[in-house]
Amino acid sequence: METFIDVTRFLLSALASTLIGKRVLNCTWELTHRCTGKCEICNYWKNPSTLDQELRLGDIQKGLEKIYAYGCRWVNFTGGEPTLRPDLEEIVHYASQLGMWTTMVTNGSLLTRERIREFKKAGLSSMFISLDSTNPQAHDRQRGINGSFAQVLRGLCWLREEFISSYRAGGIMCVLTRENMWTYRDLLKLTDDLGVYAVFQPYHANKTGKTELAAELDERQVEGMLTAHREFKNLLCTKTYIKGFKAFFEEGPLPPCHAGIKYFSIDPLGFLHPCVDIPSVGHLMKDDMSVIRSEEALRKVRLCPGCWYSFRGEADAALSLKGYFEKLKIGLTTLKKNRSFQKRWRSRPAGAGRPGGYRGGKEEPPSE
Ligand SMILES: C[S@@+](CC[C@H](N)C(=O)[O-])C[C@H]1O[C@@H](n2cnc3c(N)ncnc32)[C@H](O)[C@@H]1O
Numbered sequence: 001m002e003t004f005i006d007v008t009r010f011l012l013s014a015l016a017s018t019l020i021g022k023r024v025l026n027c028t029w030e031l032t033h034r035c036t037g038k039c040e041i042c043n044y045w046k047n048p049s050t051l052d053q054e055l056r057l058g059d060i061q062k063g064l065e066k067i068y069a070y071g072c073r074w075v076n077f078t079g080g081e082p083t084l085r086p087d088l089e090e091i092v093h094y095a096s097q098l099g100m101w102t103t104m105v106t107n108g109s110l111l112t113r114e115r116i117r118e119f120k121k122a123g124l125s126s127m128f129i130s131l132d133s134t135n136p137q138a139h140d141r142q143r144g145i146n147g148s149f150a151q152v153l154r155g156l157c158w159l160r161e162e163f164i165s166s167y168r169a170g171g172i173m174c175v176l177t178r179e180n181m182w183t184y185r186d187l188l189k190l191t192d193d194l195g196v197y198a199v200f201q202p203y204h205a206n207k208t209g210k211t212e213l214a215a216e217l218d219e220r221q222v223e224g225m226l227t228a229h230r231e232f233k234n235l236l237c238t239k240t241y242i243k244g245f246k247a248f249f250e251e252g253p254l255p256p257c258h259a260g261i262k263y264f265s266i267d268p269l270g271f272l273h274p275c276v277d278i279p280s281v282g283h284l285m286k287d288d289m290s291v292i293r294s295e296e297a298l299r300k301v302r303l304c305p306g307c308w309y310s311f312r313g314e315a316d317a318a319l320s321l322k323g324y325f326e327k328l329k330i331g332l333t334t335l336k337k338n339r340s341f342q343k344r345w346r347s348r349p350a351g352a353g354r355p356g357g358y359r360g361g362k363e364e365p366p367s368e
């Protein structure tokens with residue numbers, strides 16, 4: 001997306017699709033399983049893809065055309081660590097030129113101010129850097145990267161200074177686990193103070209099998225998150241998505257999963273999956289896109305124990321008119337908030353709010 005005209009066209013076509021009950025497809029594209037991290041919550045780094053297995057730029061471009069023709073209008077580039085690919089800027093540019101909303105999730109380890117400028121030029125709509133705690137040691141330990149916390153904070157400052165403007169959002173993506181589930185307010189304060197946004201998603205044991213890391217949020221805590229939603233305008237999750245946390249944690253009935261119908265995933269080798277954690281059902285270069293909705297694909301989806309990843313919960317939320325307007329409201333709040341962030345930062349002395357000044361947050365749960 002390059003201009004407001006592109007964004008308006010995107011919003012109108014999403015509204016039209018919602019009204020006629022047609023589902024616009026979202027794609028999570030894992031461009032590599034190589035990684036600079038060694039996270040406790042993830043196991044991609046244990047079985048990395050190799051360079052010669054991964055799709056080349058030309059095939060990715062053909063693939064982007066193919067998924068666009070099949071109705072995909074939003075693609076989230078992720079990994080492994082997507083910034084390990086030196087052609088990531090070109091990939092983003094190609095998708096954006098086709099008319100897709102492009103987003104990225106990164107651990108931030110390879111970000112530079114210059115690279116962030118290039119992503120903006122390429123048409124990236126939003127960028128989220130993973131941050132798991134306001135406590136530097138806790139974050140670095142979870143990520144398995146010394147100095148990761150400081151680098152993430154540097155990345156967030158660059159996002160604010162070089163990227164966030166008009167409709168573009170940038171900030172943190174935080175996975176809520178048993179260790180950090182009560183720190184969301186600290187993270188919201190930290191990010192608001194830095195002039196960036198925050199999204200949360202609950203940890204899921206699908207990737208690692210480590211159920212002991214799972215957070216246990218009860219009704220009171222979900223209510224607390226909804227209060228935070230009213231207070232912190234830099235929290236970009238929809239209320240509908242946050243309300244879904246309760247069903248996910250209580251293992252109550254979740255809304256029906258639309259994997260394969262509303263969203264799908266592509267792995268580094270080009271295999272197509274109804275969702276990141278479901279086995280492949282075909283190949284981007286060899287099969288028709290309809291394999292993601294085949295009987296076999298939908299059968300695999302029915303066997304899934306269910307997650308509440310944000311790509312799922314937020315996409316489901318956007319299927320109703322209420323959800324569409326909730327998203328639109330978040331978009332309009334972002335436009336307003338971006339202006340207030342910029343005003344606030346222009347009036348601060350040079351160097352204020354730089355990572356060096358941050359001493360780190362609490363690691364213990366709040367007392368009752
Ligand atoms: C798989 S990572 C890839 C991008 C990049 N390497 C990073 O860590 O940001 C994408 C997002 O998924 C999150 N994630 C990893 N394992 C997860 C899990 N088991 N449950 C929920 N989210 C997870 C990461 O923290 C990150 O925010």
Ligand code: SF4
Binds near residue numbers: 035041081
């Ligand atoms: S969560 Fe991201 S940084 Fe951590 S191992 Fe997985 S892909 Fe790498």
